[in-house]
Amino acid sequence: MPYPGDQPLSYSELARFVVAALPHDGPFVLVAESFSGPVAIQVAATRPAGLIGVVLRATFARNPRPFLRPFLGLTRVAPVRATPMGLLSRCLLGAEADAAWAERIRQAMGKCSVAVLRARAREVLLVDVRSLLADIRVPVLYLQATKDWVVPAAALIEMQRVLPGIQVARIDGPHFLLQARPVPCLEQIMEFVGRGSPTEN
Numbered sequence: 001m002p003y004p005g006d007q008p009l010s011y012s013e014l015a016r017f018v019v020a021a022l023p024h025d026g027p028f029v030l031v032a033e034s035f036s037g038p039v040a041i042q043v044a045a046t047r048p049a050g051l052i053g054v055v056l057r058a059t060f061a062r063n064p065r066p067f068l069r070p071f072l073g074l075t076r077v078a079p080v081r082a083t084p085m086g087l088l089s090r091c092l093l094g095a096e097a098d099a100a101w102a103e104r105i106r107q108a109m110g111k112c113s114v115a116v117l118r119a120r121a122r123e124v125l126l127v128d129v130r131s132l133l134a135d136i137r138v139p140v141l142y143l144q145a146t147k148d149w150v151v152p153a154a155a156l157i158e159m160q161r162v163l164p165g166i167q168v169a170r171i172d173g174p175h176f177l178l179q180a181r182p183v184p185c186l187e188q189i190m191e192f193v194g195r196g197s198p199t200e201n
Contacts, residue, residue, distance in 0.1 A: 005112040008119030011127055015042035022048055029193055031055040033178060034151070035120060038129045045135035054136065055189055057143040058175050060155040061162075062128040075122040080114055091149050094174035101179075133162040141167045141192040143177055143185055150175040167192065 001021060003014060018039055022028070027050050032040030037059025044054045063069060085102040093101055109117065133140075140163060142156055160166055169188040173181040 002111075005116055008113070008115045010119070011038050011042065011123050011129070014039045018043050019046065019048060023050060026050060027052045029053040029055060029189075031057065031189065032059060033057045034059050034175065035124065037061065038123075038127045041129045041132050041136070044138065044140075045129075045132040047135070047137055051138055053138050053193060054140045055143065055192065056140065056159075057185070058145045058148050058151050058177050060127075060151055061130045061133060061159050062155070063125050064151045064155045069125050072122065072125050075118050075125065078118055078121060080109075080117040080121070083109075092174065092176045093180055094147050094149065096174055096176075096180045130158060130162050133159060136163065139167065139192070139195070140165075141169060141188065143188060144168055144170045145175055145177040146170055146172045148175045148177075 001018060003009070003017065009017065014036075022043075029052060030040045030044060032055070034057070037056050038061060040054055040056060040059075041061055044051060085106045086097070086099075089097040089102040089105050092105065112120075142159065144153070144156055145151075156166075156168065169192075171177055171181050171184050171188070173184075178185050
C-alpha cells in the first residue's frame with residue numbers, strides 16, 4: 001500500500017490512511033516493512049475487523065537509534081536529495097548492493113517530496129508505540145534480518161518485553177530482507193498464516 005508521496009504525514013495520520021483502505025470482504029494479514037512497523041502496530045491495536053495476523057519485518061516500535069534523537073532539528077533542513085545512493089544501498093542491502101539497487105532506491109525516493117522524506121525521518125526519531133503492542137489480539141510474526149545495519153536486535157527485544165508471545169523468524173540477510181531474500185520471507189509468512197489465528201479475546 002503506497003503512502004502519499006506529496007503529503008508529509010505523521011505516523012498517526014498514516015495509520016488512519018491505512019485503516020481507511022483496509023479490505024472489508026474477508027480476512028487479511030498486515031505485512032509491514034521497516035518504517036511502516038509503527039503504522040502496522042497502531043492499526044492492529046485498533047483491532048480492525050478481518051485482521052488475523054501481523055508480520056513485522058526488520059522494524060521497530062520505538063526510535064531504533066536513540067542516540068540520533070538530538071539531531072531532530074536537522075530533519076527540517078536535511079539535504080535528503082544529496083544522500084549518496086551507493087552508500088545508502090550498501091546500508092540497506094549490505095553485500096547485495098549494486099548499481100541497479102542504488103538506482104531503484106533513487107527512483108523510490110524520487111516518488112516522495114523533500115518535505116515527505118524529512119517528515120518521515122523526523123517521525124522515526126520521535127516514535128514510540130511500544131505500549132500499543134499490548135492491545136494487539138492477533139498473532140504477530142517478526143522477520144529479523146541477521147545482517148541488519150539499520151535496525152538493531154534491541155528493537156525486537158523491546159517489543160518482546162511488551163508482547164512476549166511475538167513469533168520470531170531469523171533470516172540470513174540485510175535490512176531490505178523482502179527484497180534480498182523474498183523466497184524464505186514468503187515461506188515464513190505462508191507458514192505463519194497457515195497456522196491459523198485464535199479467536200480474538
